[in-house]
Amino acid sequence: MTILVAGGxxxxxxxxxxxxxxxxxxxAATSRRAGRHPSLDLAKPPTTWEVPDASAALVAAGIGSLAGCEADEALARAVNVTAVAALARRVPFVLxxxxxxxxAGDRPHYPADAPVCPANAxxxxxxxxxxxxxxxxxAVLRLGKVLSPHLPLVQDFVATLRAGGTVEAFADMVLAPVTLDQVAALAADILVGRLSGIHQLSGDQDITYADMARLMAExxxxxxxxxTSASERVPAHFIQAHATLAATGGRTAPSSVEAVRMVLAQTLSLPGE
Known part of the structure; x- marks a missing residue:
């Protein structure tokens, strides 16, 4: 079985x-960088794509930032929607x-079958x-905040705390974090099993960015x-009161607190840390 990873x-x-x-x-892990093969840039015409025969594909590419989509929603739609539709016509199963x-983030633990109600581009x-x-x-895999040792936010918090400095963190903006390893395991399950439908993975509870920073400091x-206050720096329609999703497929939502601790341990074990 060959699986295509767009955005490898x-x-x-x-x-x-x-x-x-x-x-x-x-x-087959693709890249949009020059000289890397197979090449697949969702912002370019499908005729330029190098798409090998594959039984399934993960779309881990595209415009993935809130600010980027807000700045040019039409471009974001072309890359994240129109191009994905073109890929789905060439690969039997797309995640x-x-x-x-x-x-909208107005209540916790949104079920997978709840009507979508986005508040931003x-x-x-x-x-x-x-x-x-x-x-x-x-298939669709909805995710809470994904933490990894190489995430700049994590690295910045850890470096500042280890130096005895002060981390400034939002007390009015929440996340329901999961680890990169947890995401990889579930995505692989979906791709290998070709498990169609909506899947959700978030931490079991909302924590603020300040809560996360305190866990790291401890x-x-x-x-x-x-x-600090997110409302002073972040547009209101980016801020959710809740970030948790109801677990799907009979799974239990992983611990938000343990996700922070696991990623912190991985970060501290990196060479040079």
């Missing part, structure tokens, strides 16, 4: 490709990564991409945390 040089793309290879799958932002575009994947018989044993 992204953090999630690399992690899923590695997990699939660990399970014995053949993986699209999505987000809690397809919901990023959520609107992702909701459209979901419809494309599902209409083609594929484990590091140094540094301080100063609470």
């Amino acid at each position: 040089d992204s953090a999630i793309g690399r992690a899923v490709a590695a997990e699939l290879e660990r399970r014995g799958c053949a993986v 699209v990564l999505s987000t809690t932002q397809v919901f 990023y959520g609107r575009v992702k909701a459209e991409a979901e419809r494309v994947a599902l209409a083609a018989g594929g 484990s590091v044993g140094s540094g301080q945390v100063r609470e």
Whole structure:
């Protein structure tokens, strides 16, 4: 079985490709960078894509930032929706990564079958991409905040705390974090099993960014945390009161607190840390 990973040089793309290879799958990981093959840039015409024969594909590429989608929603739609539809016509099963932002975030533990109600361009575009994947018989994986040792936010918090400095973190903006390893394992399950429909993975509870920073400070044993307000720096329609999703497929939502601790331990064990 060959599985295509579009965006194979992204953090999630690399992690899923590695997990699939660990399970014995053949993986074709694409890149949009010059000189890398197979080449696949969702912003370019499908005639330029190098798409090998594959039984399934993960879309881990595209415009993935709230600000990027807000700046040019039409471009974001072309890359994240129209291009995904073109890929779905060439690969039998497509898994699209999505987000809690397809919901307004006004209540916790949104069920998978709840009507989408995005409050910003990023959520609107992702909701459209979901419809494309599902209409083609594929799958959607909605995710809470994905933490990894190489995430700049994590690295910045840890470096500041270890130096005895003060981390400024939002006390009015929440996340329901999961680890990159947890995402890779579930995405691989979906791709190998071709499990169509909507899947959801988030932490079991909302925590603020200040809560996360305090957990890190406790484990590091140094540094301080100063609470700040997201409303002073972040557009209101980006801020959700809740970021948790109801677990799907009979799974239990992983612990938000343990996700932070696991990623912190991985970060502290990196060479040079």
